[in-house]
Amino acid sequence: MTKPRVTLKDIAGRVGVHPSTVSRVLNPKTRGMVNPEIAATIAETADKMGYRPNPFAYSLRTRRSFIIGVMIPDIANPVFPPIIRGIERILEPHGYAVVLANTDNSSERERVSIERFVERQVDGLITATSLLSDDFLVDLGADVPVVFVNRRAETPGVPSVVVNDAAGIAAIIEHLVSLGHRRVAHVAGPQLMSTGKIRYETFVEECRKAGLATDATLIEFTDAFMEGEGRRAATALLKREKFTAIVAANDLLALGCYGALADAGLVCGRDVSVTGFNDMPFVDRLQPPLTTVHIPLNEMGEGAARLLLDQLMENGSSETTITLQPELVVRASTGPAPKVAKK
């Protein structure tokens, strides 16, 4: 039942040459070294015998695993599957397999995941998480190239692919202003994450520019980009402030705002407008459909994979940071500011 695998030696014996000759033929880079006729014979019988290179032997020899580690907070967050597929689409044709690690936004789990990746000798690492410092991620205690996705690297020279968060937030503010909103609250993301920080800072800046209310009490920070945190934050805001719209730092937080509004008996999109960020799958089917900023998740994954490949192939990696443009998508969760700000 367990058919023993065909090895180079088996083929060599069959053809009557030395295993190293077979090795040369089967390796594209060295195939030119060998007599074309005998090479053809070897290739043919290798094929006939169903030869499959032993990845362990290969890796042991070359120290290349052809495995890429991808670290994300949580695959159940709809933002990540499209990114992952983008990564795979680029990497798979090059022979790389992807191993995922969910960190659940725990720096401890990030650390452990990285440890596992290094043990497994991954050839590269793409991380969409952002708790650990750059230093830690960049210097893994091994020579592993890293690419950040959806997170800006502080260390210069470290490749990353991000969206223009500032432009997205600016578009949201402009949209809300055009609807007549003057008091806009912000459910801010974790300030340890570059996305949370930039969106927050841009929010403040754009409100100021637009002449909107800038009370610090209109802002509530969260510990994680998760629905529960969004709900908590929005509830707190509703308790202490008056406003007609909430800008959430991402879709999941916006979803939490939906919950908080429902709790308070307010109608989202009429009493209070809500905006998200990311345009993750299915938010167009929510109740009400979410006004948000669309970001090209697939392209982000593809870009990250390409940046990684650049490093792996030692190409003078021309670009180091890819910045993608977001796009405002207006749906029913935003509407004209009510004359009297509810609660």
Place this chain on the structure above:
Amino acid sequence: MTKPRVTLKDIAGRVGVHPSTVSRVLNPKTRGMVNPEIAATIAETADKMGYRPNPFAYSLRTRRSFIIGVMIPDIANPVFPPIIRGIERILEPHGYAVVLANTDNSSERERVSIERFVERQVDGLITATSLLSDDFLVDLGADVPVVFVNRRAETPGVPSVVVNDAAGIAAIIEHLVSLGHRRVAHVAGPQLMSTGKIRYETFVEECRKAGLATDATLIEFTDAFMEGEGRRAATALLKREKFTAIVAANDLLALGCYGALADAGLVCGRDVSVTGFNDMPFVDRLQPPLTTVHIPLNEMGEGAARLLLDQLMENGSSETTITLQPELVVRASTGPAPKVAKK
């Protein structure tokens, strides 16, 4: 920069023993063979030197990769992430890494993915896809244990974890009957998949038992469990039949039905009731929230992982099939049958 990895030989040299002794100490199974004192010294210096076993050398020797392949149709389908996390939760503590393959419901891609997995010498395979025949999956041309998840294996003795589809469909029919529905349509899944087939057959059977209309024209088959197919099927049904409810074979198809109803100017849950299957994430937030059958996705993944571990550890795998119980979740997409069936 590239610190060379510490090897057994390095440790041996440091302690003054032979590498094989170090190997014995570092392997739990053979540690008992060696003098406790020297063993302690070795373990200590190994730790101090930051020893990490080389997985390639280990795998080359033992033919175990500690990698499990997981084949799914599409990670962007919200049903799968919870299953995957369930799998990882069980497998990770045992040292296994998971490599995913998306097949996009293409048997060709399934074939290629399996090929890749076998090449990479995965220790086991979990598949949530269902296009290829059992024979093909079970006999991979290598000695790789397989577990099916969310698919019933035809070949006896092949482990699988499934839900009681029949019970789920029966609960839906009972629910609809209690709401006064008499003409119920079915958007059936692909009949090549066990879930599609069983749900269809149960639908027919339960309608008969309940005395509902059983016209064959009330049923439309789809080619894939995808939103677009659901929309197409529901549109076709609306064109040719009268009914007050649609039972979709899963949530994604139900989502397609939403679209078709909207196209036809009908209000889901009032004019026509719609039900799904799976209770995938976010369907409780749809417009309207979807009445569906909840299935324990996490447990399915965990169960599959456990069945696989049973095979990997050569435990006399006691059970071979795990059947989980589904649960009807009533939401706003179902309501009382309107007096006059809207087209």
Place this chain on the structure above:
DNA sequence: TTGTATGCGTTATCAC
């Protein structure tokens, strides 16, 4: 152009 020899880092089978 091809064969020889060696080593990648382990585990396992021998002796001692």
Place this chain on the structure above:
DNA sequence: GTGATAACGCATACAA
């Protein structure tokens, strides 16, 4: 109990 040695399958520097 421990050391020596071979072997896992491959790539490659060197020799021919």
